[in-house]
Each structure stands twice: as structure tokens, then as C-alpha cells.
Amino acid sequence: MKKLGDVLLNPEPFSELLMGNYALVRAMLESGVRVVTSYPGSPTPEIGAAITSLPPENNPLYFEFSVNEKVALEVAFGAAVNGHTSCVFFKSVGLNVASDSFIQLGLMDIPGGMVIVLGDDPGANSSQNEQDNRHFARLSYIPIFEPQDPREAYAMFKEAVRISREKHMPVVLRLTTHVCHAKQIIDFSGLKITEPNNEPGFSPEKFGPYIPLTASVFELKKIALQRLKDFQKDIEVSPFNEIINNGADRGIITAGLPFKSLMDIIPEMEQSVNILRLGVVHPLPEKLVINFLKDNGEVKILEELDDFLEQKIKSLAYDHNLNTIIEGKVDLDDWIGEYTPDKVWDVLEKNWPDLLRPREEKKPLHQAIPRPPQMCPGCGHRSAFYAINKALDEDHISVADIGCHTLGYLPPYSLGQVLLSMGHCSGTASGLSLFNTSKKVLAFLGDSTLFHAGLPGIINSVFNQHDFTLVIMENDTTAMTGHQDNPGSGRNVRGKTKKIAIAPLLESLGVEKILEVDTYNQKKLTEYVKEALAFEGFSVVIAKHPCMLKFSREQRKKGFALKNVRITEKCREIHACVSAFGCPSFQLEKDGTVWVHEDLCIGDGSCIQTCPVQAIEIKK
Amino acid sequence: MDKFDIYLIGVGGQGIGLLSETLVRAIDHAGFKVQGVDTHGLAQRGGVVESFIRIGPSHSPLVLRGRADLVIALEINEALRGTNNFLRDGGTLLYSPTEWQPLAVRIREDRQDVRAAIAAECNQRNIKKVLAEKIELEDPRMENVVILATLARENLIPGLKKGHFSLALQDLMAGKVLEKNLEIFSRVFPG
Numbered sequence: 018m019k020k021l022g023d024v025l026l027n028p029e030p031f032s033e034l035l036m037g038n039y040a041l042v043r044a045m046l047e048s049g050v051r052v053v054t055s056y057p058g059s060p061t062p063e064i065g066a067a068i069t070s071l072p073p074e075n076n077p078l079y080f081e082f083s084v085n086e087k088v089a090l091e092v093a094f095g096a097a098v099n100g101h102t103s104c105v106f107f108k109s110v111g112l113n114v115a116s117d118s119f120i121q122l123g124l125m126d127i128p129g130g131m132v133i134v135l136g137d138d139p140g141a142n143s144s145q146n147e148q149d150n151r152h153f154a155r156l157s158y159i160p161i162f163e164p165q166d167p168r169e170a171y172a173m174f175k176e177a178v179r180i181s182r183e184k185h186m187p188v189v190l191r192l193t194t195h196v197c198h199a200k201q202i203i204d205f206s207g208l209k210i211t212e213p214n215n216e217p218g219f220s221p222e223k224f225g226p227y228i229p230l231t232a233s234v235f236e237l238k239k240i241a242l243q244r245l246k247d248f249q250k251d252i253e254v255s256p257f258n259e260i261i262n263n264g265a266d267r268g269i270i271t272a273g274l275p276f277k278s279l280m281d282i283i284p285e286m287e288q289s290v291n292i293l294r295l296g297v298v299h300p301l302p303e304k305l306v307i308n309f310l311k312d313n314g315e316v317k318i319l320e321e322l323d324d325f326l327e328q329k330i331k332s333l334a335y336d337h338n339l340n341t342i343i344e345g346k347v348d349l350d351d352w353i354g355e356y357t358p359d360k361v362w363d364v365l366e367k368n369w370p371d372l373l374r375p376r377e378e379k380k381p382l383h384q385a386i387p388r389p390p391q392m393c394p395g396c397g398h399r400s401a402f403y404a405i406n407k408a409l410d411e412d413h414i415s416v417a418d419i420g421c422h423t424l425g426y427l428p429p430y431s432l433g434q435v436l437l438s439m440g441h442c443s444g445t446a447s448g449l450s451l452f453n454t455s456k457k458v459l460a461f462l463g464d465s466t467l468f469h470a471g472l473p474g475i476i477n478s479v480f481n482q483h484d485f486t487l488v489i490m491e492n493d494t495t496a497m498t499g500h501q502d503n504p505g506s507g508r509n510v511r512g513k514t515k516k517i518a519i520a521p522l523l524e525s526l527g528v529e530k531i532l533e534v535d536t537y538n539q540k541k542l543t544e545y546v547k548e549a550l551a552f553e554g555f556s557v558v559i560a561k562h563p564c565m566l567k568f569s570r571e572q573r574k575k576g577f578a579l580k581n582v583r584i585t586e587k588c589r590e591i592h593a594c595v596s597a598f599g600c601p602s603f604q605l606e607k608d609g610t611v612w613v614h615e616d617l618c619i620g621d622g623s624c625i626q627t628c629p630v631q632a633i634e635i636k637k
Numbered sequence: 638m639d640k641f642d643i644y645l646i647g648v649g650g651q652g653i654g655l656l657s658e659t660l661v662r663a664i665d666h667a668g669f670k671v672q673g674v675d676t677h678g679l680a681q682r683g684g685v686v687e688s689f690i691r692i693g694p695s696h697s698p699l700v701l702r703g704r705a706d707l708v709i710a711l712e713i714n715e716a717l718r719g720t721n722n723f724l725r726d727g728g729t730l731l732y733s734p735t736e737w738q739p740l741a742v743r744i745r746e747d748r749q750d751v752r753a754a755i756a757a758e759c760n761q762r763n764i765k766k767v768l769a770e771k772i773e774l775e776d777p778r779m780e781n782v783v784i785l786a787t788l789a790r791e792n793l794i795p796g797l798k799k800g801h802f803s804l805a806l807q808d809l810m811a812g813k814v815l816e817k818n819l820e821i822f823s824r825v826f827p828g
Contacts (some may be wrong), residue, residue: 018811034665142676166672166698194676199698200661201672280696358701379703382761383754385718386747388648388739390684424682429744573776596744601683604738607748616777617650617737 257296
């Protein structure tokens with residue numbers, strides 16, 4: 018069996034089939050990165066999984082999942098200004114949380130070198146938007162590398178470290194979902210782990226100033242701009258830019274994974290095109306772009322999400338008096354969704370209808386029934402939503418937050434009607450409760466999100482005396498992203514820690530009404546929610562139950578067989594189990610019969626109390 | 638081998654990640670150029686999970702709609718979805734008889750005779766249908782080995798032999814787990 022940790026630490030050059038996220042860890046090891054930090058978020062958490070697969074006694078990387086992206090970035094920054102090469106990675110929207118400190122990074126001299134790995138999510142596969150983080154590069158004067166596949170992600174990471182160390186400048190490596198998760202054979206170089214230097218290298222005298230106050234801000238800004246300008250010259254000759262000249266009069270400028278999509282539909286083209294593929298998207302290799310514009314009568318900017326390259330390239334053409342026709346986004350659809358091969362076909366067809374051969378449109382005879390994601394069998398959140406619905410009047414407002422419990426918005430629970438971002442719920446609920454005497458306001462928040470960004474909203478609710486009920490859905494883990502520990506878990510990636518208990522934490526903040534209950538005790542939870550809603554002022558119900566997906570996996574690993582429930586002869590086909598409780602284990606036949614699917618049921622028994630005629634029992 | 642594209646689809650929790658990893662490795666052991674990608678997303682919450690595997694010359698890890706040569710589906714509703722979205726006319730559908738009802742069926746908003754729908758679609762588009770057998774397994778995720786063994790037995794990926802699958806399984810597991818998986822494989826494909 019090939020153990021990932023051993024593969025990644027192989028001292029010899031080797032070839033292996035690995036996904037982009039894993040390949041990055043080899044790049045970190047080869048380039049002497051010392052400190053890696055993160056907050057888990059798709060599409061990047063497998064980078065953390067690969068790091069934790071390294072045998073602890075042999076792991077040259079210090080790694081932590083920090084409480085949020087901003088803290089993670091700051092830890093990596095602190096290490097890097099002290100001379101240790103660092104890397105912070107997180108998902109697209111994580112940069113919003115980190116941005117207050119991220120924007121400052123560009124102004125700082127970072128002697129150790131620091132690479133920020135961003136997992137953008139065009140297509141919003143697992144995010145609340147598909148924001149284009151290239152815009153942050155302009156705000157912060159930080160360069161962005163954009164790999165097309167795992168092989169290039171590995172190579173670019175090493176190049177990003179090299180540049181970052183040489184120029185003392187932070188560098189962003191922007192990946193997208195299907196670069197992170199793509200698997201291919203990668204040729205890796207050898208690995209020599211050198212004895213680490215623990216000498217603190219922090220020196221404001223030598224590398225500072227590090228206090229950006231009025232006088233020094235302008236000086237620091239000028240240095241940042243100059244660094245970027247110098248880098249811009251270097252990348253004119255970067256091997257990561259690529260020109261494919263087919264002697265055509267039309268050209269396409271593109272970058273990242275959309276380049277691969279484009280290459281896949283070349284065989285569908287009736288005419289040829291020239292291609293310029295950019296490996297660095299900020300700043301632009303201007304001469305290269307201008308020459309490409311000059312060489313082509315018409316150029317299409319093929320870019321996923323926003324018109325980031327288009328704006329810059331059009332302004333370059335204006336500055337250089339070029340007559341090239343530049344085609345950018347045609348309509349709103351061009352701004353939306355991942356640029357898969359199908360999407361690239363759609364986009365190009367709009368600009369150049371003669372370019373591609375006509376497509377056959379096929380209509381299936383029968384559509385498949387949609388399958389939205391849902392909470393797992395045994396999930397404590399299901400018990401909670403079922404019980405909470407029993408405590409609510411028709412007229413209420415419920416505020417969702419980010420986590421598995423967001424799925425409560427779906428039927429049959431329909432709880433959680435508005436969602437902005439991590440930890441928004443207390444603030445939004447506070448606003449919803451103003452002047453509101455007829456509708457009770459209820460908000461949901463998970464434990465990892467509470468530590469991440471939920472605390473300021475809670476403190477504000479105490480400080481400004483808001484009136485709503487917050488239900489904290491505590492499952493001891495960060496379930497949505499693959500069960501990473503949080504400060505309430507009592508563990509981190511290295512081992513046991515002192516658990517931060519939520520109830521005493523809230524007490525110390527001055528929350529007056531705190532009720533705590535296991536979510537499987539549905540009757541009690543219903544009572545508590547009623548009591549909390551009746552309370553005047555800010556009240557909290559902590560609804561606890563460990564994540565059952567994590568629990569059932571651990572049980573299986575230990576070799577324990579999971580039990581099942583079964584439907585007994587007492588069943589009167591009331592269907593509370595299927596339609597109100599909604600555990601996916603219950604299957605409903607056309608004639609109204611209900612049965613329990615053995616592939617799905619974990620025998621937790623949280624459903625037993627939902628049957629009005631006691632027709633569910635644990636199977637003997 | 639010439640270009641050969643595979644699209645895998647199932648439900649979160651069925652272990653499609655390991656299935657796809659095993660298959661990609663088996664193809665690599667057979668000496669073919671290969672790349673793949675899984676869509677993770679909210680997959681482990683019982684939503685649709687998909688994976689692409691591309692053999693031979695290819696660029697993007699994603700396949701154009703209606704262009705896959707082979708669709709592998711771990712669940713019957715997903716077999717219909719995969720066929721509709723990605724399978725080319727004249728391609729092959731390998732699917733498991735497993736059924737996990739989607740939400741709309743369980744809350745009585747929708748229902749269809751999915752077996753008949755698959756049959757009609759395959760009939761109209763000249764698609765070869767291969768149904769994997771259902772055998773008693775202690776862990777439902779071991780159904781994936783039945784799928785792999787059926788692939789090998791029916792020779793659905795030209796050039797991919799039983800030995801390549803064993804090598805792939807040996808890359809990914811050891812000890813009793815490996816033994817059990819190899820045993821199930823041989824039960825379905827003794828050859």
C-alpha cells in the first residue's frame with residue numbers, strides 16, 4: 018500500500034499520480050516551507066489532509082488549522098517576517114475574512130517569503146458565491162500565478178516561493194476547484210530536507226518599517242509598487258506564459274483551466290486560432306500581450322468569471338494605439354459559471370459563430386429526479402430542526418449560517434431563510450428584531466463558525482441588548498469540510514488541547530439565558546426553544562450532538578457493525594418519519610409502505626420518538 | 638489507447654472517490670495516459686457526486702456533455718442522470734441496481750419508473766446496458782469492487798485486465814481490507 022505521507026517524503030525524484038492539493042505539499046517540502054496555516058474550506062482542505070498524513074516524527078512542516086482565515090494569514094505572516102518561509106491556504110470567500118490583513122501584506126517586507134494559496138470556486142460548487150479573487154491583487158499590489166493543472170500548480174508553487182524569498186514579497190497562487198482536485202501523473206524532483214534555522218530573523222531595523230502610519234505608508238506603498246513593477250519585467254520571459262501560433266488571423270488570450278477547455282474544443286473548430294496563455298494574471302506581461310495583439314486582427318479574451326484581463330488588455334491597446342478588434346464578455350451569461358469545455362464552446366460561439374461546427378442538441382426522454390444534498394442519517398441537526406419546528410408559531414423569521422445545518426432551509430424543515438456569510442447570523446438577526454413585535458426571530462450557528470466569526474455578533478447582541486434567540490448547533494467538529502477540529506473539539510492536528518466550552522464562554526460574556534440540551538432529546542429541545550423565545554432579550558439554546566457521520570465512520574473503522582431500525586406491524590402509514598423527520602434511510606413505496614434502507618441507516622434511533630404510534634424500533 | 642472518456646456518478650456516501658482513484662490507478666498500471674477529477678462539494682451530504690476519467694490524449698479533466706464512452710453509475714436514479722447528461726450515443730452504461738430514493742420521492746412530490754426510463758433512453762440511443770449484480774455485502778461501499786470486477790469481466794475498458802485492478806487495489810489498501818476486496822473481485826470475475 019502506498020502511504021501518502023511516505024510518497025510525499027520520498028527523497029528520490031519520482032513520478033506519481035496525485036491530485037493538485039497533494040502535489041502542493043510536495044512543492045512545500047521541496048522548497049523549504051516551514052510554516053503552513055489554514056482555515057478549512059473547499060476546494061483546499063485536502064492540502065491539510067496531505068500535511069497531516071506526514072509521519073509526525075518526520076514532518077518538517079509546522080501546520081495548524083487556525084480559528085479563521087485572518088488569523089491563519091497573520092500566523093503565516095508572523096513566521097515569515099521572522100525568517101521562516103510560510104504558506105497560508107484557504108477557499109475563495111476566506112480571503113474576505115482575511116482581507117483586512119491581506120491588503121497590508123503588499124506593504125510589508127517579508128524576508129522569509131510567503132505564498133498565499135487561494136482556492137477559488139467558479140461554478141460555486143461549494144461556496145455561497147463565485148467571487149473572482151483576482152480583483153484583490155490590484156487592491157494589494159500582490160502578484161498572482163494561475164496554474165492550468167496539478168503539474169503546473171506544483172511547479173508554480175516552487176517558483177512563487179523562489180520569487181517571494183528573492184523579493185521579500187508575498188505571492189498568490191490562485192487555484193480553481195478542478196485544478197485542486199484534478200489527478201494526473203506528476204514528475205517530482207528529489208527532496209533534501211535541510212536542518213532548520215530557528216534563529217529569530219525578525220528585524221525592523223534591517224527589513225522594516227513594519228508600522229504603517231502616515232509618514233511610512235507612502236514610502237511602503239512606493240516600495241510595494243516598485244516591487245510589482247520589477248516583477249512585471251521578469252514575467253515577460255516567464256516559462257509559464259505560452260504562445261501557440263497557428264498562423265491564424267484570430268487569437269485568443271486565456272489563462273488557467275479555461276485554457277484546457279479551449280484546447281479540448283480545438284478539434285471542433287472549422288478554422289484555426291492563435292493562443293496566448295498567461296501563467297501570471299497580475300501584473301500582465303505587457304509586451305507579450307501587445308505583441309500578440311499586433312499579430313492578430315481580432316482577439317478574444319476568454320476568461321472565467323469577471324472581465325479582469327479584458328479591462329487591462331483593452332486599456333493597453335488604447336495606450337498603444339492598436340487597431341486590433343478586442344472581443345470580451347458578450348452578455349451576462351459570460352460572467353457566470355465555470356468555463357468547462359461546454360461553456361467555452363457556448364462563449365466562443367457568441368463571438369465567432371463561424372468558428373465551431375454546429376452542435377447537436379439532444380433532449381432526453383425522461384429527466385432524472387433532482388437530488389439535493391441533505392443531512393446524513395443520524396445527524397443531530399435533523400433532530401434539532403424537527404424539534405425546533407414544533408416550538409415555532411407560523412409567524413417567525415429564521416436566520417441561517419454556514420455549515421451542514423444550512424441544509425435546514427430545504428424541505429421538510431424549511432428553517433433558515435437568509436444567509437450572508439460565516440458568522441453573520443447574530444448581526445442579521447439583531448437587525449431583523451428591531452421594531453419587530455409580531456415575529457419571533459431565531460438564528461442558527463455551528464460551533465466552528467462560532468469560533469471563526471460568530472463571537473463579535475454574539476458580543477454585540479449582549480452589548481446592544483438585542484432581542485432574539487440563537488440556537489448553537491454544536492457537533493464538536495468542522496463537519497462540512499471533512500471533520501477538522503475546532504477550539505471546542507479538545508484536539509488540534511497535533512493532539513489533545515484544552516477544550517473551550519461554549520456555555521461558560523457565553524456566561525462570561527454576560528449572556529443571561531443559556532439552555533443546553535442533547536438534540537436527540539427532542540421533547541426537551543422543543544421546550545427549551547419555546548422558553549428561550551418567550552424570554553425578553555438575547556437568549557441562547559445550545560443543541561449538542563456529535564457529528565454522526567464522523568462517529569459512524571470511526572465505529573466502522575474499529576470493526577463495529579452498525580445497527581438498523583425497522584418499521585414494525587404497528588405502522589399506520591402516517592409518514593411522520595419520512596415526511597416530517599425526513600431521514601434519508603426511510604424509503605416510501607408507491608402503496609404507502611415505509612421501509613428502512615440498510616445501506617443508509619446507522620441505528621442511532623433518533624427517529625424512534627417521532628412516530629406517533631411507536632412503530633419504529635431498533636432491529637434485534 | 639485512443640481517446641476514451643469515462644463519467645462516474647453516484648450519491649455522497651457511496652465511496653465514489655475510492656472507486657475513481659482505483660480505476661485511475663488501474664488505467665495507469667495498464668500503461669495508458671490518464672487524468673481524472675472528482676467533484677467534492679457538498680457530496681458527502683447525500684447529494685450527487687461525479688467523477689471524470691480521461692484516457693489517452695485530453696486537456697481538461699472534464700468531459701463535454703454527451704461525449705463519454707462509458708458511464709458508471711452507482712445508483713439507479715443517477716444512472717439515468719449520467720446517461721442523459723454525459724453518455725454518447727452508442728456508448729456503454731454500467732450501473733448498480735442500488736436505489737437510494739431522492740428527497741422528492743420520499744416526500745411524495747415526484748416519482749418515476751426509473752428502470753423503464755433507462756431502458757427507453759438506452760434503446761433509443763443504441764446504448765449498451767450492463768447491470769452489475771447485487772451480492773450480499775457487509776459494507777454497502779464494497780459494491781464498488783463488484784463494479785470494478787464487472788468492468789474487467791465484460792472488458793468494458795479495452796486493454797484493462799484483472800491484474801491492473803489488483804495492482805491498483807494494492808496501491809490503496811492493505812491487510813484484511815485488501816484481502817476482502819480481492820475476494821469479492823474474484824467472486825464476480827473468477828477469470
